[in-house]
Amino acid sequence: MTARPDDPTGSLLATLAEAGQPERLYKALEEATRSLVGHKLFTLLYVDGQDVARVYSSRPAEYPISGRKTMGETPWGELVLKRRQPFLGRDRQGIRWAFFDHVLIESMGLGSVINIPVLYDGQAIGTMNLLDVEHHYADADVAPVARLAPLLIPAFLEARAAARATDRNQIR
Template sequence: MTNKPLSTLLAAQAEKGQPLPVFKALDDLCKELVGHELFTLLYVDGQEVARIYSNRPEEYPVSGRKLMGPTPWGDLVLKNKQPFIGYDKEAIRWAFFDHELIESMGLGSVINVPVIYDDAVIGTLNLLAPEHYYREEQVALVEQLAPALVPAFLQARAEARATSNRSI
């Protein structure tokens, strides 16, 4: 990978209105480098993950939550800090309870990369595309970008928790 993606992300970190500029820059970079139709970012909150960015908010809105910790996918990505690549719809069905929605969008392959900080997974970077789209070498490209998300993830997670803890 050239320095262009990293310099693009670092420049996005200097923009006002964080963390959205970083999330959008990463969305654009992943689209250019690897390709995707659905791009989401999730932070870990106990056994759940909460969505803090989505390029398709109609189907996958920000603030959506799902239980992912006590699952085989959760063991692999959240507990063992390993990326997951799903090549086909069978892999999507194995990993996600919302596979019917994913398939209805014409998607059938996925890359999930853990975002790790202080030896803990604080979130995941998720790309989905049509079946048989992704290859193993694409995972490494996405893994190189994930650490640039740490400051933005920490900020977004803190803001989301503060919002959800407010009394009505």
């Protein structure tokens, strides 16, 4: 498969075959999304039941890769995780509607967001998240990024399985 400049899927598929997964794919997706629509923060979260875990962050000082945490009921969770729809927050009002940590986000100079659910077997198993300055993103920016989300399915399933195995071992 040959990738068009505006569709990096082919080169990303080739990345999946390379050693060093999933980190190599995560970095390639960070660069591909930067080229497609831009971002100042790129994070990846997998979902396991009511828990979420960040597995990648372009700015680990502010948004570190961390263990799992339980996510309570939120309007954002209803939209992105339950209804499996992307979220486009164009401005700080959208950031404040979606995220409890909006103060940190705004302190980083970020004011717009695209959250893409990663879907598998009828469920959202994670999200790909891009943030930039206020009014950076438009409706047309969502589709090119959403086309890349399925590439994360193997990595998110593996991360979830590893976490479940760790949980089982701790119970013994």
